[in-house]
Amino acid sequence: MNDITNTPRTTPRFSATFDEYTLSEIRRAAATGIYDIRGGGAKRKVPHFDDLLFLGASMSRYPLEGYRERCDTSVVLGTRFAKKPIELKIPITIAGMSFGSLSANAKEALGRGASAMGTSTTTGDGGMTNEERGHSTQLVYQYLPSRYGMNPDDLKRADAIEVVVGQGAKPGGGGMLLGQKITERVAKMRTLPVGIDQRSACRHPDWTGPDDLEIKIEELREITDWEKPIYVKVGAARPYYDTALAVKSGADVVVVDGMQGGTAATQEVFIENVGIPTLAAVRQAVKALQDLGMHRKVQLIVSGGIRNGADVAKALALGADAVAIGTAALVALGDNDPHYAAEYEALGSRAGAYDDWHEGRDPAGITTQDPALMARLDPVAAGRRLANYLAVLTLECQTIARACGKSHVHNLEPEDLVALTIEAAAMANVPLAGTNWIPGSTGSF
């Protein structure tokens, strides 16, 4: 007779398909009847710059001396048509984030930090505030489908204009700002009733397609007397064709934002399942520019998941002229700081994972319009932290560039790179490490 208590039992087995997160999301959906909304970019693991390595100098390459031999980081954006191109000291810009999604103090801090390092910030879906104009020496004014707050005076006082076709977190999606954050000031800037859930358009109201966009860009140039660089920003989806069409439409600068790029708020299912990773987008965008003979003539800014100087260097080596950071900049300001760990847990989240930015209850005072929470963020100190972070990114990028023997970070090239995985090798069009094999292209194991 068997003694069931002594029978060995297998460990309870959780499904890889129905994992803990998936089960919790099914229960949440069943309880509420509404999809999950959150901020940020794709959280799933995707091929990224971590899957690339630099080769550095060797017998056939001379390195540059660290801290002694100069490695330039300057970049000029808008050299194609604009009378007044933007000159940045570092190839790292601050991506578009709106007043409304962010607090006024956060916008001020972004301006302070970026300006201290000689780079630009960008407005967002909600218009330009005097604070951000005042604290940003170089300010890019976004031209979005909603046209919230759009007016010719701000257009003329901007340093560049960014026509937003899409963003990496939600290519094909419009803006979303829920009622908790539509305060009186935000509502007035957007000509909306206070407190409503605002869902802004996903298509531009007065142009459709690249032929119309060419005429729209011509109008923007006429209004601003051909002075301002005009960027076209696309979410990474079909980067080869989107870049080519942006060039055809007359863009000075193309911005390609991968799926790791953040948003203030949208559906989780959208963030995680639409668009392609930044790594996969860069090479195609660069190829389009090269095929058109416009590489370095139309500048390319790449964004989505840039975290450190190695990411910057890798994006530049693949052919970008600059990168943009959003999520990382917010973290530098203080977003998701463990200092507020208890408060994040009280909100049902954890420091480092908090992404309910749309609810406006950010303990760090960044993604909120609540005056008490907002006051927690000292814009001067936060701006300093951002400047420090930008300095580190720049120093790290220079370190790698010097190791590869480059006197300017733009001299980094695909030849300096190898990939750790077959996927990354195929996406970035560089050889798998230790081989001369580029999947789908050249060589063999």
Added chain:
Amino acid sequence: MNVALHTSPDMNMIATDADGARLIDLATSPVRALNGALHALGTTNETLWRVANPRGLHAIAAGVDAPVAIEIAGNVGYYCGGMNKQARIVIDGNAGVGVGENMMSGFIHVKGDASQAAGATGCGGLLVIDGNASARCGISMKGIDIVVKGSIGHMSAFMAQAGSLVVFGDAGEALGDSLYEAKLFVRGSVASLGADCIEKEMREEHRALLAARLEAAGALGQVDIGEFRRYGSARTLYHFHVDNVSSY
């Protein structure tokens, strides 16, 4: 992109008419010369400008911020009078896409028909179209007043936030879809209403508002105010609710 447009305005391209008006012929001068000259106006005595041979060119008189009158003798292309402030622009012809887009103030009068997205995202001022306006008239309007003496196409006043749209004729499909607080007045038939757009009672305050718009457009007495019906937002989509899912 026409790189030749990237030239400085040449004031020699601008002549003076017998009555003192400034005259520019777009058959021989680029749009850049016109717009550059108009943008350079500060406080000026050059208050009347005439534009000959517009030939459907784009961005004519875009970005003007001066109290001047601009008379355009013919058809214009896209975005004529875009982002206008203060100026009175009269187009003696038809207008292409986005006439008066995002205008802030002033007056634009199209004597012919207008293409799509007339007055799109306009924040202020008055746009009068004597003929018909195509699809998406007044899309995302934010305070502009639009008077169309003919009919308007589909998806007009889509996501319209503020201002008024007055139509003497008929409206196409999905009028006022996802409307916010803009006020719509249509004298003829409406093919269909968009999501969250409903017919509303025409009270005395609305008749007064309509009369004021007609008067501003120089059309008071041309039509019977009693023949108009009012449409506005039901405001049921202002907050997301799962029970409205069939509307989304």
